[in-house]
Amino acid sequence: MKKILAFIVCVLLLVGLAFGARYYLLASTGNTRESSKTLNLYNWGDYIDPALLKRFTAETGYQVNYETFDSNEAMYTKIKQGGTHYDLAIPSEYMISKMKREHLLLKLDHHRLKGLENYDQRFLNQNFDLGNQYSLPYFWxxxxxxxxxxxxxxxxxxxxxxxxxxxxxxxxxxxxxxxxxxxxxxxxxxxxxxxxxxxxxxxxxxxxxxxxxxxxxxxxxxxxxxxxxxxxxxxxxxxxxxxxxxxxxxxxxxxxxxxxxxxWFDNIVMPKTAKNKKAAYAFLNFMNEPKNAAQNAEYIGYATPNKKALALLPKSIRNDRQFYPDDKTIAxxxxxxxxxxxxxxxxxxxxxxxxxxxx
Missing domain, CATH: 3.40.190.10 (Periplasmic binding protein-like II)
Incomplete structure (x- = not known):
């Protein structure tokens, strides 16, 4: 009986060690999920309409692993340190310049993007990303x-x-x-x-x-x-x-x-450690659609750079000069x-x- 009990204890210990090792390996890879059917999105807190994430999953089949940060610096540090594989992140303009300089971003393939013509030209080709080689406007x-x-x-x-x-x-x-x-x-x-x-x-x-x-x-x-x-x-x-x-x-x-x-501008970028580029481009194209960009702008309250989306917003929003200032103010x-x-x-x-x- 003692031998049997000892055998059972050994088995349990081995199983526990194996489970612990597996848990350690999973934890050491970071929180991002690596799957061909998962999009890892790194964004500010409460900075997208949750209903849009559900619609994106319904339309494309990609599940969204949504993680948040509370400052550009926190986002930058986590991406720079590695160990995470975010497919898309949403930094502000000055941080995009810094991340470009430090080779932390991937260039966007404009041939895989749809809806670029929907953007207001005033918010494209900014000095922090000439030609929008690395980023697309999200909010301003x-x-x-x-x-x-x-x-x-x-x-x-x-x-x-x-x-x-x-x-x-x-x-x-x-x-x-x-x-x-x-x-x-x-x-x-x-x-x-x-x-x-x-x-x-x-x-x-x-x-x-x-x-x-x-x-x-x-x-x-x-x-x-x-x-x-x-x-x-x-x-x-x-x-x-x-x-x-x-x-x-x-x-x-x-x-x-x-x-x-x-x-200020918050733009969407693709970190160099992105694993699921196909899902990333699907999401970029999804958010470029005027109806989706308009829904997001109405939910968040910030100004959309998508001119076709702006046309879909209620007049009370799109004509509000407090949040959509005229050209004289913008100048x-x-x-x-x-x-x-x-x-x-x-x-x-x-x-x-x-x-x-x-x-």
Whole structure:
């Protein structure tokens, strides 16, 4: 009996070791699934209509493994480190420049793409990806000012400089972003949001420090919730965040200062470690279809670069100049460049010092 029990114990141990080894191997490959019938998509949180993913699976047979990140830097780090095989990812313009330079992206085969003619030409061939060799537009938007019209008049927030007015003491929330906050401060001084001048950056940091009495909080995604709940009268945030807050509070309005701001682009790219290119191209073509792009834009709240999709949106959306500004406004908007590690750190350090004062 003892021999039998010992034999059973040995068998169980071997099975356990085998299972553990198998589990380790699966875990060590990362979370992405490797299958000819699976698309591994790496995206921002809540940045696509879930119904579209279901429709894509129904139409193509490809299951979607959807993973999320909360910053361009987190996405970049995970892809650079390897061990994952995302077929598509959705970074912002400056990060696309960085990933191109470091050979982390695959060139797109335009012969396998459908619907490129659907895009508004203004959002193609940008400096961060000339000829759209590595990316396709997904959403675009602006940095601006959201305010409660019950307590703030439109004329009081038409320019960035007005945020420094004493009347806004402890009434402003800022998005937690070095490039954005230093960017609008640089604009008030007539400088580029991409300056690599130590003098310009020091001057901007100095001016920004004088904004502190007016700052109630510096926060990230929660800014839309707080504004919707009336926790502040004014906030600096992105157009899509503003749109969501406005959908919950009819007293909120959004404006882009006439002297200029940032226009950002989130584009779809194919990391060099992509395993299922066939599924990736199927998804790109699926999202290029006007009806799908329109549904996604209506769900997310950001502006679509697909002109045929725009035509399908309700008039109340496509004619809203808060989120689809006219050409005159767009002409004054600036796109962020990849500043490189040295200058990125300088911006981050300057912003960190500003935030430390806020504490």
């Amino acid at each position: 938007g602006t940095l601006g000012i959201i305010y409660n019209e019950d307590t703030v008049s439109a004329k009081e927030v038409q320019h960035w400089d007005q945020l420094w007015s004493p009347q806004f003491k402890q009434r402003i929330m800022l998005i937690d972003s070095a490039r954005d906050v230093l960017g609008f401060t640089l604009i008030t001084q007539g400088k580029s949001v991409n300056t690599r001048s130590a003098a310009d950056l020091a001057a901007a940091q100095g001016k920004l420090s004088t904004l502190m009495p007016n700052v109630k909080a510096i926060i990230a995604d929660e800014i839309k919730m707080y504004m919707a709940q009336g926790e502040a009268d004014v906030a600096v945030t992105y157009s899509g965040e503003a749109a969501e807050a406005m959908s919950h509070n009819s007293h909120l309005r959004y404006t882009v200062p006439s002297e200029g701001s940032n226009v 004054h908007l600036q796109v962020y460049d990849d500043l490189g590690q040295k200058w990125t750190e300088k911006y981050n350090d300057a912003f960190l010092e500003f935030k430390m004062v806020n504490r």
